[in-house]
Amino acid sequence: MDQSYYEVSCQYLRSIVPEPPEIAIVLGSALGPFADSIENPVTVDYRDIPNFLISTVASHAGKLIFGTVAGRRVVCMSGRFHYYEGYDFEQLSIPVRVLKGLGVRALILTNAAGAVNLDYRPGDLMLITDHIKLMGASPMRGPNDERIGQRFFDVSRMYDPDLLKIARKAAKGSGLTVHEGVYFFMPGPQFETPAEIRAIRLLGGDAVGMSTVTEALTAAHCGLPVLGISFLANMAAGIEAAPISDDEVVAAGDAIAERFSRYVARIVEKI
Numbered sequence: 179m180d181q182s183y184y185e186v187s188c189q190y191l192r193s194i195v196p197e198p199p200e201i202a203i204v205l206g207s208a209l210g211p212f213a214d215s216i217e218n219p220v221t222v223d224y225r226d227i228p229n230f231l232i233s234t235v236a237s238h239a240g241k242l243i244f245g246t247v248a249g250r251r252v253v254c255m256s257g258r259f260h261y262y263e264g265y266d267f268e269q270l271s272i273p274v275r276v277l278k279g280l281g282v283r284a285l286i287l288t289n290a291a292g293a294v295n296l297d298y299r300p301g302d303l304m305l306i307t308d309h310i311k312l313m314g315a316s317p318m319r320g321p322n323d324e325r326i327g328q329r330f331f332d333v334s335r336m337y338d339p340d341l342l343k344i345a346r347k348a349a350k351g352s353g354l355t356v357h358e359g360v361y362f363f364m365p366g367p368q369f370e371t372p373a374e375i376r377a378i379r380l381l382g383g384d385a386v387g388m389s390t391v392t393e394a395l396t397a398a399h400c401g402l403p404v405l406g407i408s409f410l411a412n413m414a415a416g417i418e419a420a421p422i423s424d425d426e427v428v429a430a431g432d433a434i435a436e437r438f439s440r441y442v443a444r445i446v447e448k449i
């Protein structure tokens with residue numbers, strides 16, 4: 179898909195919200211309630227956006243919300259797209275390219291993840307300093323549109339050091355425990371095996387999850403700075419005796435939602 183493909187979505191969105199957003203935020207499982215803190219919200223259903231994708235996960239709403247948070251114009255993706263839903267990696271690049279096309283200058287990616295690092299606890303956050311994706315193709319596989327980004331591109335500073343600095347500072351006084359570590363992508367939808375988690379730990383992963391990396395890679399390709407924040411919903415498989423359930427992930431998210439939302443708003447204010 180080339181630039182003109184995304185421009186169709188952007189034109190439609192500009193016809194509804196003429197003022198360009200400054201910051202885009204992808205709301206992961208625990209951050210759904212952040213949407214309630216958006217002032218003067220204008221909501222657009224994914225279904226109505228030409229050339230966009232449609233959510234299939236029950237707990238993901240499937241809409242773009244434009245508005246202001248802490249005085250900044252934002253656009254939030256309430257509901258994201260995952261590889262396990264059946265999309266290929268190339269399709270997963272669409273939303274971020276549309277957000278970039280709207281003119282945002284920073285992208286905040288949030289997600290729920292399992293804690294692999296034994297020093298972490300459920301309910302903690304982790305700022306993503308880097309990621310590991312050993313599986314499958316790149317979202318940038320296939321023909322390259324040079325208007326979007328270069329064929330070969332650097333990803334050594336994909337998680338922007340300046341945004342990390344802001345997030346680190348905002349953590350103080352937030353009432354949250356905020357770690358920094360490496361996000362390890364697994365395709366899902368099954369949670370991992372205990373043996374996979376031991377392997378991930380050996381390889382350098384601190385948290386494990388099923389999203390975020392394609393969005394971060396797409397942003398790196400088109401020169402959009404990224405901040406990634408994982409909410410650690412559970413200890414990863416095999417660490418504790420009880421099996422992992424989606425109910426547990428959702429309940430842990432509910433417990434932290436308000437503080438997490440305030441934290442992200444503080445970050446938005448400083449960007």
Ligand code: HPA
Binds near residue numbers: 292364370386387412
């Ligand atoms: N593994 C993968 N994804 C997740 C997990 C997990 O343990 N918890 C929440 N999302």
